[in-house]
Amino acid sequence: MIWENRWHPLLERWVTITSHRGARPWQGAYASETSAGLSHDPSCYLCPRGLRVSGAKNPDYAEVFVFDNDHPAFDHNAPEPLPVGGVYQSAKANGICRVMCYTPDHAGRLSELSSAGMQAVINVWRDQTEELMQRDDIEQVFIFENNGEIVGVSNPHPHCQIYAVPFVFPSTKQIASAVSRYRTRQHADLFAAIVAEEEQDGRRLLTQNADWVAFVPYFAQLPYETWIVPRQPIATLSGASAASLAHLGQVLSQVLKMQDRLWASPQSYILSLHQAPKPYIGNHDFRFFLQIQPMLRGPGLQKYLAGIETAAGHFLNDGSPEEKAAELKATGRA
Ligand SMILES: [Zn+2]
Numbered sequence: 311m312i313w314e315n316r317w318h319p320l321l322e323r324w325v326t327i328t329s330h331r332g333a334r335p336w337q338g339a340y341a342s343e344t345s346a347g348l349s350h351d352p353s354c355y356l357c358p359r360g361l362r363v364s365g366a367k368n369p370d371y372a373e374v375f376v377f378d379n380d381h382p383a384f385d386h387n388a389p390e391p392l393p394v395g396g397v398y399q400s401a402k403a404n405g406i407c408r409v410m411c412y413t414p415d416h417a418g419r420l421s422e423l424s425s426a427g428m429q430a431v432i433n434v435w436r437d438q439t440e441e442l443m444q445r446d447d448i449e450q451v452f453i454f455e456n457n458g459e460i461v462g463v464s465n466p467h468p469h470c471q472i473y474a475v476p477f478v479f480p481s482t483k484q485i486a487s488a489v490s491r492y493r494t495r496q497h498a499d500l501f502a503a504i505v506a507e508e509e510q511d512g513r514r515l516l517t518q519n520a521d522w523v524a525f526v527p528y529f530a531q532l533p534y535e536t537w538i539v540p541r542q543p544i545a546t547l548s549g550a551s552a553a554s555l556a557h558l559g560q561v562l563s564q565v566l567k568m569q570d571r572l573w574a575s576p577q578s579y580i581l582s583l584h585q586a587p588k589p590y591i592g593n594h595d596f597r598f599f600l601q602i603q604p605m606l607r608g609p610g611l612q613k614y615l616a617g618i619e620t621a622a623g624h625f626l627n628d629g630s631p632e633e634k635a636a637e638l639k640a641t642g643r644a
Pocket residue numbers: 350351354355356357358415416467
């Protein structure tokens with residue numbers, strides 16, 4: 311079993327080898343066939359009273375439930391890295407991985423939560439971020455949801471993952487360096503410029519309110535990619551007022567419903583909360599945003615990340631963001 315971070319000397323980023331996770335439970339395709347539509351599945355390890363692989367039994371939770379991942383990719387109890395030499399370097403896979411069930415309803419979906427249910431989820435996202443960011447051994451808290459079998463979700467019970475790590479993820483580093491270069495060259499806030507551009511153009515705007523703007527960005531990498539950006543610069547969810555968090559719930563719910571209404575079947579997506587890591591907390595140019603990356607480009611049509619995306623790191627978007635935003639808007643905002 312090998313579990314450690316290995317440095318990629320050419321891409322200059324860590325790769326985490328987690329060979330122990332190869333045997334983690336997989337209830338994806340199996341569970342969606344056997345428990346589709348059930349609000350409680352006794353064999354589900356995420357349901358209330360469900361039995362987990364660690365032997366722990368879930369409480370009879372009524373709203374949101376968070377627990378330490380039984381198959382963490384990062385953990386402070388990870389083994390010490392194996393000795394290595396030459397250009398190669400390794401590090402312990404330190405960190406904290408948690409699982410967060412959005413609701414006890416096995417058949418639920420984030421898009422279908424009541425406004426109170428959505429608010430509970432957002433409040434726990436904020437609370438978890440605050441708690442984990444207070445730790446000296448954590449630099450970044452990254453929260454994401456893999457939704458749908460094609461994204462590789464191992465259990466259909468509505469849930470997301472919380473990864474708290476002692477380093478900064480590559481995309482975050484790239485965004486941070488872009489906003490700081492823009493500040494140096496243009497003496498301005500790049501996120502504010504993007505929001506202004508989207509509002510002025512208007513064609514890609516999906517919905518907005520006093521605190522948040524949702525749009526398919528001009529530079530979308532995937533056909534129905536959607537961003538939700540706060541009007542005021544906040545670094546993490548901790549920086550948002552209670553009113554602003556309520557407004558985020560409304561916008562997120564509207565946008566997810568648009569994605570689901572496009573076709574007969576619900577959209578599969580990766581939802582991620584891009585929050586500032588510690589080194590960028592005081593830098594107002596790094597703005598929190600929420601990103602939804604839908605993985606279907608048509609009913610039952612999966613967008614495969616193939617050679618050009620996976621190997622070259624270059625995305626081909628098979629739909630114009632203007633047209634895709636119009637399709638989403640046509641589903642209504644209810
Ligand atoms: Zn369940």
